[in-house]
Amino acid sequence: MSKKVLIVTGDAVEALEVFYPYYRCLEEEIDVQIAAPKVKKLNTVIHDFEDWDTYTEKRGYGIEAQVSFNEVNPSNYDALIIPGGRAPEHIRMHQPLLDIVSHFFIEEKPIAIMCHGSLVLTPIAEVVKGRKMTAYHACKPEVESMGVHYVDEADYVDGNLISGHAWPDLPAIMRAFIKQVNQLTVKP
Structure with missing residues (x-):
C-alpha cells in the first residue's frame, strides 16, 4: 500500500509551490491528492x-483539485503540504480545512509549509504555539503573533514541521519532506 499525501490549497496558489510537490510525490510513487x-x-x-x-504576479497553469475540504478524512493521509501564494488568505476561512490541518499537527505527521502557507495556521495558533518555522519574510508578523518563533533561514525543519521562505527553497523543503514520508510505516 502506497503512502498518501494531501495538498491543501485554492485559487491563486503559487504555481511552483503546488506543481513541484505534486509531481515530486508522484515521482516517489506516493499517492497525492489536491x-x-x-x-x-x-x-x-x-x-x-x-x-x-x-x-x-502573473497567471499560471490550471491544476485540478480532486477532493473538497468537506470530503477529506485526514486519517486517510500520511502527510500534508500547504503551498503559498494568495490561496492561504482565503482557504483559512474554511473550518473543515482548519480541522484537517490541526489533525496533522496533533498526530505529528509530516507537514511541509511554503511561503504564505503559514497564514493557514493563524486561526489555529494553538496547534503551533511554541514551534519554530520560517515563511516568506512578509509573513513574519503573523508567524510571531501565533506564538511561533520565526527562524530567518530559507528552509527549516522543526520535528515534523518543514517550512520554507518561497519557491526557490523547494528542493530543500521537498528533500526533507520526502525523507520523512519515506520513513513512515504505512498502515494496512
Whole structure:
C-alpha cells in the first residue's frame, strides 16, 4: 500500500509551490491528492522576484483539485503540504480545512509549509504555539503573533514541521519532506 499525501490549497496558489510537490510525490510513487474548497480546476499564479521590492504576479497553469475540504478524512493521509501564494488568505476561512490541518499537527505527521502557507495556521495558533518555522519574510508578523518563533533561514525543519521562505527553497523543503514520508510505516 502506497503512502498518501494531501495538498491543501485554492485559487491563486503559487504555481511552483503546488506543481513541484505534486509531481515530486508522484515521482516517489506516493499517492497525492489536491484538496480545495470545492472540486474544480484551480487557477495558479506565478510569483517572481524581478526588480520590485516585492514579488510580481502573473497567471499560471490550471491544476485540478480532486477532493473538497468537506470530503477529506485526514486519517486517510500520511502527510500534508500547504503551498503559498494568495490561496492561504482565503482557504483559512474554511473550518473543515482548519480541522484537517490541526489533525496533522496533533498526530505529528509530516507537514511541509511554503511561503504564505503559514497564514493557514493563524486561526489555529494553538496547534503551533511554541514551534519554530520560517515563511516568506512578509509573513513574519503573523508567524510571531501565533506564538511561533520565526527562524530567518530559507528552509527549516522543526520535528515534523518543514517550512520554507518561497519557491526557490523547494528542493530543500521537498528533500526533507520526502525523507520523512519515506520513513513512515504505512498502515494496512
